[in-house]
Amino acid sequence: MKRILVGVAGLDVHRDTVVACIDPGADSRSYDTKRRILPTTTSGLDELRQYSEAFDVQTVVMEATGIY
Numbered sequence: 001m002k003r004i005l006v007g008v009a010g011l012d013v014h015r016d017t018v019v020a021c022i023d024p025g026a027d028s029r030s031y032d033t034k035r036r037i038l039p040t041t042t043s044g045l046d047e048l049r050q051y052s053e054a055f056d057v058q059t060v061v062m063e064a065t066g067i068y
Contacts, residue, residue, distance in 0.1 A: 003023075005023075005058075005059055006023060006058075007023070007055065007056045007057050007058040007059060008022070008023045008057065008058070008059045008060075008061070009021065009022045009023075009052055009055075009057045009059070009060045009061070010022075010060075010061050010062075010063070011060060011061070011062045011063070012062075012063050012064070013040075013062060013063070013064035013066075014040075014064075014066075015040070015066065016039065016040055017037050017038065017039055017040060018037070018038050018039075018040055018044070018045075018048060019035065019036075019037050020035070020036050020037075020038065020048055020051060020052070021033045021034070021035050022034045022035075022036075022051070022052065022055045022057060023055075024055065034055065036048075036051055038051070
């Protein structure tokens with residue numbers, strides 16, 4: 001399968017946590033995503049920002065079933 005975008009993150013938002021799955025980028029030959037579970041606290045969201053910047057995330061998709 002051909003990659004269409006690189007630097008993509010998928011976020012699954014829960015009340016207490018955010019699960020972030022990030023595509024490692026164009027240099028990776030596999031589709032082995034990097035997965036991390038972070039708290040929804042201010043420090044946790046700052047850590048999510050830093051984690052996303054480390055992989056040069058440009059596009060984010062989000063899923064949440066609640067009203068967050």
